[in-house]
Amino acid sequence: MSEVTEEIKHVPLEEIHAALGAKMVPFAGYMMPVRYSSDIEEHMTVRNAAGMFDVSHMGEFILKGPKALDVIQQITTNDASVLPIGKVQYTALTNPEGGIIDDLLVYHTGDNEYYIVVNASNIEKDKAWFLKHLPAEGVDFQDISEDTCLFAVQGPRAHEVLAQLTSYPVKDMEYYTCAHMDFAGYKNVFVSATGYTGAGGFEIYIPNAIAKDVWNKLMKAGELVGMKPVGLGARDTLRLEMGYCLYGNDITDTTSPLEAGLGWVTKFTKKFTASDILQVQKATGVTRQLVGFEMVERGIPRGHYELMNAAGEKIGEVTSGTQSPCLGIGIGMGYVEKAYSAAGSEIFVHIRGKLIKAKVVKFPFVKK
Known part of the structure; x- marks a missing residue:
């Protein structure tokens, strides 16, 4: 075949x-x-x-109509009802398990009118999710990406x-x-x-x-x-x-907004897809957390490198990493067990058979 x-x-x-x-x-x-x-x-x-930058690969949708806000409220984690015309909001779409379908921007462009910007790799997936949740009437949905x-x-x-x-x-x-x-x-x-x-x-x-x-x-x-x-x-x-997440690396269908440090765009003042699951997760605490880390010893972390503790036990995995042009050191993001997520925690990156020392730091790496 x-x-x-x-x-x-x-x-x-x-x-x-x-x-x-x-x-x-x-x-x-x-x-x-x-x-x-x-x-x-x-x-x-x-x-x-x-x-x-030419980032014309990104996806753009328009939602218009008296029920446009209702749809956005139902499927995104943030509270778009507080968004005045002319303001923009960062938010996420969640699946029924509480994972992230995509992270996106919601622009309130006029009365009952919203402009949505989604990641290029998720245009079709996001479009299908929006269309699945449209009421029979009251919302006009347009995909203007192409x-x-x-x-x-x-x-x-x-x-x-x-x-x-x-x-x-x-x-x-x-x-x-x-x-x-x-x-x-x-x-x-x-x-x-x-x-x-x-x-x-x-x-x-x-x-x-x-x-x-x-x-x-x-x-x-x-x-x-x-x-x-x-x-x-x-x-x-x-x-x-800046510690900004990249979909497909740092956030995926199997990472929750709370694990990814996106609690600030997860508002429980309303019901949305899997909000009950995420509320339980908030109450009981997550078992893993997305963190930023700086290399203490010389080395460049890369995606999928293992993160270890001092005893050589795996505690997580790098999701993104590079040599910071501004700082001149290796920096990275990755999920670690909750016990190692506090700023200042000592962790090690498994690079070519060696454990290279790093420390957990607060985002952003480069202060504005």
Whole structure:
């Protein structure tokens, strides 16, 4: 029987990335730019000035109607009822066992109107979950993922880039807010003060038809601050320095929000999928916890490396790890037995037959 291979999708601006010298790799079902120059150079550009990511592989849904909020409340862990128009909320979808289907952003964009952003690898799974919970009437659901490009301009000088292309006061936008604005010569462009880097910045959602023009105008505006295009390699090290979870690594269908340290987006003021299970888990305590750790001895932790105690007994596993460009040491995330989860706990990473010392630290690794 022949092996079935999943068809790789392509972002609309793939040719532009290739022309910029990007190395393209398959990621979450898409060919994506992993780097243009070097991961460290791109990482530090974002931390110190501004960088631009094409993350058009992400999924976007729109929910409209008098029962839109009801659906969101029923299937997400956070309380979207407190979200005023123009604000954004981080949340999670849970399965009936209390595992995480996906982590996502909910944007309250208008009366009875919400914009949902999900991870690329989970678009079809999340879409099916939303559709399964739609009432017979009262909600219109649209999947606009295939028609939408997403650019993330990130870094402390990102506002200087956007300000050249809009009269909207982007510098005054608070973190986790969103707005429609005239931008780059187009009306009603959706922009949010969100991102996955911890460096501040914006995400710009645009129709595919104008994506190339907007990208080029942003790149031109970015010359003012030395902005560079940035790939997935630096995106991963940037998010890891902040302790942000990556779906498929640090959170999965078998990890609960409480185990993953996402109790802050798990609100028991309402009923949602598996909320009863998670309430019991909160009352009795979790047996394992996602933690951050820094290497005390020289070494770079990688996903699936074993985490051990001083006696050489396995106490967990690395879910994400790298050499921190800002700190110059190895950092990682992983699940450990609850007894080893407190900040300052001594743990060891099993690297090529040796136990390399590390210590548990509080997120983020790099303080803002």
